[in-house]
Amino acid sequence: MLSEEKNRLLTEVGPGKPMGDYLRRYWHPIAGASEFDDKAVKPLRILGEDLVLYKDLSGNYGLVDRRCPHRNADMSYGYVEKCGLRCSYHGWQYDTSGQCIHQPFEETLDPDARMRKNTKIKAYPVQEKAGLLWAYMGPQPAPLLPDWELFNCKNGFAQAVFAEIPCNWFQCQENSIDPVHFEWTHNNWTTRLQGDEGPYVPTHLKLAFEEFEHGFVYKRLRGGEREDNVMWTTGRVTLWPNGFFLGHHFEWRVPIDDHHTLSVLWVLSRVPTEQEPYVQERIPSWYGPIKDPATGRWITSHVANQDFVVWVGQGTVTDRTREKLGQSDKGIVMMRRRFFEELESMQSDPSHEPKGLIRDPEKNHDVFLPSACRDEMLHGLPRRELAAHPLLGPYLKDFFGQAGQPDDVRAAYEQAIGQKVEGASFFKVHGGASDAEAEAEAQGTAS
Numbered sequence: 467m468l469s470e471e472k473n474r475l476l477t478e479v480g481p482g483k484p485m486g487d488y489l490r491r492y493w494h495p496i497a498g499a500s501e502f503d504d505k506a507v508k509p510l511r512i513l514g515e516d517l518v519l520y521k522d523l524s525g526n527y528g529l530v531d532r533r534c535p536h537r538n539a540d541m542s543y544g545y546v547e548k549c550g551l552r553c554s555y556h557g558w559q560y561d562t563s564g565q566c567i568h569q570p571f572e573e574t575l576d577p578d579a580r581m582r583k584n585t586k587i588k589a590y591p592v593q594e595k596a597g598l599l600w601a602y603m604g605p606q607p608a609p610l611l612p613d614w615e616l617f618n619c620k621n622g623f624a625q626a627v628f629a630e631i632p633c634n635w636f637q638c639q640e641n642s643i644d645p646v647h648f649e650w651t652h653n654n655w656t657t658r659l660q661g662d663e664g665p666y667v668p669t670h671l672k673l674a675f676e677e678f679e680h681g682f683v684y685k686r687l688r689g690g691e692r693e694d695n696v697m698w699t700t701g702r703v704t705l706w707p708n709g710f711f712l713g714h715h716f717e718w719r720v721p722i723d724d725h726h727t728l729s730v731l732w733v734l735s736r737v738p739t740e741q742e743p744y745v746q747e748r749i750p751s752w753y754g755p756i757k758d759p760a761t762g763r764w765i766t767s768h769v770a771n772q773d774f775v776v777w778v779g780q781g782t783v784t785d786r787t788r789e790k791l792g793q794s795d796k797g798i799v800m801m802r803r804r805f806f807e808e809l810e811s812m813q814s815d816p817s818h819e820p821k822g823l824i825r826d827p828e829k830n831h832d833v834f835l836p837s838a839c840r841d842e843m844l845h846g847l848p849r850r851e852l853a854a855h856p857l858l859g860p861y862l863k864d865f866f867g868q869a870g871q872p873d874d875v876r877a878a879y880e881q882a883i884g885q886k887v888e889g890a891s892f893f894k895v896h897g898g899a900s901d902a903e904a905e906a907e908a909q910g911t912a913s
């Protein structure tokens with residue numbers, strides 16, 4: 467249980483709020499690069515700020531204020547130039563640093579362009595990595611954008627999957643350090659959604675949480691499992707400050723504002739070694755629906771969707787003055803405590819270096835994170851072994867991660883792995899889950 471004040475500390479992300487300022491010290495994935503294949507300008511809201519993300523005619527990305535500093539026109543209706551974005555009202559043009567570089571009428575009257583030189587639009591740096599566009603909204607010098615090892619894994623098919631979730635980011639991130647929910651939100655609920663009353667999977671017997679540089683590792687042991695089970699020996703990573711790393715995929719919960727979160731999944735499916743060498747030309751990105759239009763209820767058929775249901779169900783900003791924490795919440799308590807420490811350190815010492823930032827370029831190659839399937843991802847498996855692999859095999863049958871995978875992404879994936887995805891048409895909005903998902907759940911794959 468937390469006081470209202472402490473709850474606000476964790477959940478408020480706007481500029482000037484302690485957590486807002488803290489999260490601004492990290493790079494965040496905000497869109498898919500492939501979104502800019504057929505458009506140049508995208509309005510979005512991140513950390514409570516209304517912004518416009520664009521790709522100019524030279525291929526450079528920019529992220530600027532939604533409002534033009536001249537007379538507040540909407541920059542999402544601006545047009546891109548060779549350098550930067552031009553406002554469609556009076557043609558003022560800004561480069562990616564936000565500097566105004568053209569003020570057509572003003573410059574005609576004042577060739578020295580004194581006013582232009584003094585005009586800037588708020589702008590943030592953007593980088594492309596792993597098919598994602600990342601923004602840094604904090605003070606300079608920016609840390610390095612982490613080069614996680616999985617991003618560089620060869621012979622994989624990656625996809626970036628987004629959804630806008632109408633609740634606060636912190637309850638989404640608490641789910642990244644909540645092993646017991648697997649059993650009920652994914653395993654057993656899926657059984658029930660399929661119309662079966664059981665059997666339920668063996669319950670958790672013990673949990674362990676350990677802090678390391680880039681977050682926490684959580685470990686779990688369930689009934690019937692031996693202590694050499696990889697979920698107990700290696701576990702999974704609660705990635706600081708707002709991510710989750712499961713060996714073959716990442717999840718990030720990026721605050722849109724205090725009441726909305728951008729869920730980002732980045733999933734890498736290793737192709738069978740028979741398909742090597744496989745080089746992915748373009749990492750696709752797509753947005754999945756979260757509500758069934760027929761019933762107005764949340765979609766429950768896929769793993770991430772099941773998570774979304776429980777997150778939004780906690781309330782837009784969950785009321786932590788009313789919770790009753792148990793032993794299963796030990797990791798959540800550790801994570802909150804760590805955030806409070808960080809916020810306090812930043813408050814008392816503005817030069818405090820936030821946890822896990824990478825600044826040394828030498829250290830920013832293939833950055834290691836513990837993974838239950840690292841060898842398999844790095845070195846691959848023949849088709850038969852891949853199909854039998856408890857964590858990776860189910861992906862050969864279906865994309866059970868999130869509802870709504872577009873046909874062209876599935877087709878590209880089938881081509882990559884050299885086989886049809888048999889359960890691909892299983893997507894049912896009205897609950898129920900695929901065989902692949904059920905199998906994944908049974909094997910403890912699901913997130």
Ligand code: FES
Pocket residue numbers: 534535536537538539553554555556557558
């Ligand atoms: S409002 Fe943008 S140029 Fe005038």
Ligand SMILES: [Fe+2]
Pocket residue numbers: 641647648651652769773912913
């Ligand atoms: Fe989950």
